[in-house]
Structure formats: structure tokens, C-alpha cells
Amino acid sequence: MKFIQEFRDKELVQKLLGYIHAYHGPDVSFMEVCGGHTMAIRKFGIPSLLPSNVHLISGPGCPVCVTSQKYVDHALALSKLDDVIIATYGDLIRVPGSSTTLESRKSDGADIRMVYSTLEALSIARKNPAKKVIFLGIGFETTAPASAAALKTAKKENLPNFYLLSAHKVMPPAMAAIVDEEVQINGYLAPGHVSVITGSEIYNDISEKYNLPVVISGFEPLDIIQSIYMLLKQIETQNSHVEIQYKRVVKPEGNLKARAMLNEVFDFRDDWWRGLGVLPKSGFGISESYSKWDAEKHFEVEIEPTREPKGCICGEVLKGVKRPKECKLFGTVCTPANPVGTCMVSEEGACQASYRYE
Amino acid sequence: MEAGIQLLDEVQEGDYVLVHSGFALQVISEQEAQNMLEVIRELDEVAEEVHSQEMQKPPES
Numbered sequence A: 001m002k003f004i005q006e007f008r009d010k011e012l013v014q015k016l017l018g019y020i021h022a023y024h025g026p027d028v029s030f031m032e033v034c035g036g037h038t039m040a041i042r043k044f045g046i047p048s049l050l051p052s053n054v055h056l057i058s059g060p061g062c063p064v065c066v067t068s069q070k071y072v073d074h075a076l077a078l079s080k081l082d083d084v085i086i087a088t089y090g091d092l093i094r095v096p097g098s099s100t101t102l103e104s105r106k107s108d109g110a111d112i113r114m115v116y117s118t119l120e121a122l123s124i125a126r127k128n129p130a131k132k133v134i135f136l137g138i139g140f141e142t143t144a145p146a147s148a149a150a151l152k153t154a155k156k157e158n159l160p161n162f163y164l165l166s167a168h169k170v171m172p173p174a175m176a177a178i179v180d181e182e183v184q185i186n187g188y189l190a191p192g193h194v195s196v197i198t199g200s201e202i203y204n205d206i207s208e209k210y211n212l213p214v215v216i217s218g219f220e221p222l223d224i225i226q227s228i229y230m231l232l233k234q235i236e237t238q239n240s241h242v243e244i245q246y247k248r249v250v251k252p253e254g255n256l257k258a259r260a261m262l263n264e265v266f267d268f269r270d271d272w273w274r275g276l277g278v279l280p281k282s283g284f285g286i287s288e289s290y291s292k293w294d295a296e297k298h299f300e301v302e303i304e305p306t307r308e309p310k311g312c313i314c315g316e317v318l319k320g321v322k323r324p325k326e327c328k329l330f331g332t333v334c335t336p337a338n339p340v341g342t343c344m345v346s347e348e349g350a351c352q353a354s355y356r357y358e
Numbered sequence B: 001m002e003a004g005i006q007l008l009d010e011v012q013e014g015d016y017v018l019v020h021s022g023f024a025l026q027v028i029s030e031q032e033a034q035n036m037l038e039v040i041r042e043l044d045e046v047a048e049e050v051h052s053q054e055m056q057k058p059p060e061s
Helices: A012-022 A035-043 A068-077 A102-107 A117-127 A144-157 A171-180 A192-198 A201-210 A221-236 A256-265 A290-295 A314-319 A352-358 B031-054
Strands: A028-032 A054-058 A084-088 A112-114 A132-139 A163-168 A187-190 A212-215 A242-244 A268-272 A277-286 B015-021 B023-027
Touching: A012 A212, A012 A221, A012 B031, A028 A035, A028 A221, A035 A054, A035 A192, A035 A221, A035 A268, A035 A352, A054 A187, A054 A221, A068 A132, A084 A117, A084 A163, A102 A201, A112 A171, A112 A268, A117 A132, A117 A144, A132 A268, A144 A163, A144 A256, A144 B023, A163 A277, A163 A290, A187 A192, A187 A201, A187 A221, A187 A352, A192 A201, A192 A256, A192 B015, A192 B023, A201 A212, A201 A242, A221 A290, A221 B031, A256 A268, A277 A290, A277 A352, A314 A352
Parallel strands: A028 A054, A028 A187, A084 A112, A084 A132, A132 A163, A187 A212, A212 A242
Antiparallel strands: A268 A277, B015 B023
């Protein structure tokens, strides 16, 4: 088994679609909260396969999109310090800060390096002992373990010139906030890769409190369609609970080793989300025992006042209350080549997915 | 492609793993993958039964 073609089986997809089209109840909207789902759903044209009473909407699942402009401005300020190397995942480099981008700082001569993983960032630090390497850690429970592993390595090696600027976030508070803000959804297509780490139990409270079906889904067409089928079955049988569709990698308990690392390296803290504002205990700050490698604590820089782009509705798109095409800037002023807001910058953003595939 | 295996305890040569941001996050279970496909293949009878029951229901007003 190669784990890809099997999950694009036309016959099985059509079989499930047959049952989905047999749903004749009231209109339902399912929200996905994972950038990977946003992309996969648009790329495979899933909405066009569904009956007119079953809707899919994107939520706050794109890491770059929900990250605050203040964080980007913080990174930009750090890039101006002497003897500093900024190491970052590629998708953050083009995100507009209040006055510039990391990409443009790089072309002005700042030492900003795109890395594929935190392991590369550590290696840059080892090779450049006279420099201070700051890794920009963004993303949810999926990528936070990579940052945690890096800090554990830095501690073990007593690496004095590696730092993490954490904007890592956790998903459940945002999923609860969406419902609290009365965004009309009838179920969650829960994030597959977040759940590989966390397991399925983190959604129990949301499902119980709001009587909401939750299905943890994979990323191939058959995965997504089966998950929609499972959500509809929960609605039809009026039995809301948390189910795992993506069982080939998601265990109920998640990845215990990675969870232990997150517990060791991070503490929960209140954090700001584009579209949702400050949510209690929704972010990962670096714990006291790792503060030596915390860029926030080590470097004192002045961060410029935040100026959000005018006319951009990315926040409302992330909340699921507006579609990308409802934005006046969409496709004219704001394109993937010349993005105004984060939802268009990131490949995982709803605006870019909509621009590329719809 | 390289991937760190620091997040996994049990991984062996020949395993398929899910890689994200340069780290293997989990070993992919072929058994669970087969089970999932089997569930959909077997859906026929069960779902058709439910479906035919639904068809017999009077239309909702």
C-alpha cells in the first residue's frame, strides 16, 4: 500500500457521494480548521461534488493567517539587530508586517534564512557560534513539537546561541470561540495533523458542550468525503460525538512522546488570533526552565505600532462569516503574487486556495 | 528527504511515516488504512437498508 492512490478510489468516492446525496435534511455547514484541509478541499473540488444543502467553510486553521502582525513586526525588529540570523519556515517570509516584510529585509541584506525544519535551524546555530540564531516558531500542535524538540536539543547540547520566538497556538480554544461567537456551523471537520499529536480527546468538551458532531479527517478525497458522510450520519441520528476517520495515523491518545515534550517546554498562555482576538490559554509560551532560549526574554527590541492593512477582511474569512470572494480586494488589488493580507499570503489561506482553485 | 525521528519511540526501517515540518509524527498503520477502506466497501448493505427506510418515510413538511 502506498497510502495515496487507495484514498483517491473513484468507485468508493462515488459510493459515499451517493449516500451523501441521499441527505434531504435542512442545510448544514461543516467547518474545517486546518490549512491542509482548506487546500485539499479546494484542490480536489470537493464542494462541487456535494449536494446543495451541504456546505463547507474554512475556519481559523491556517497558521500564518491567524498569526498577529505584531509577531511579524517583532521578528522584523529582531532582524535589525547585529549578529542575528533569523531562521523561518518559508511561508512567513512574505507576510506583510506593519511597514515591510522579512523577504524585503532579506533583500536589504538582513541574514534571514528559510529552513525546512528546526533541525536545520539548530545546525545553522552550531555552524555560526558568533551569531545568534532566532527561529520563528509558528503553527499549531502539529509544528509545536518540532520547536519543543529543538529546545530540548539546545538544552542538552547547552547551545548558547539558539532562540525560539514562539507564536505557537492550540486549536480547541479557537474552535470553541467560533461557536461562542455564534458562527452558524453544524459540525467540525477536525484537523488531522493536529490530532496526530493531541489525540481525539481534546475535542470532547466542544462536542459535548455545544452538542456538535466532530470528525477528525485525513486529507485525501476519500478521507474528506467519508468524514462528511460521518458528520451527516451523526446529524441524522442526533448523536453528536468525536469520531476519528483518519485512524491510520490518529490514535485516541495521540503521540504521547510529543505531548510530553510540549508539556515540558511550553506553558499555556492567552494569545491573539486574527478574527477572534485574545483567547484564554490558546497559545504556547516557553516555560521557565527553557527561558534561556526564549527570544522574547533574551532580546529587548522596540516593536513598531501595528498597522493592519486597510480593506482586508482576512479576520472575517478566518471566522467563517465571510467568503474570500466577498472581499473588494480579492483578485484585483490582492493576489498571491501581491498579497495584502495573510489569508492570501499563505498557500493554506482560504483566499489563496479560493484564488488558485475556484 | 530527511526527517527527524525524535518524536517517535518505535519506528523501523521500511515503515511509512507521516512527516510534517521535517519530523516524523507517526507511523502509518496499514491495518487501519485497510479497515477504513473495508468499512466503505461494506457500507453497501447497511447504508442501503437505512436508505430504503428513509425512502419509505413520508416527506417532511
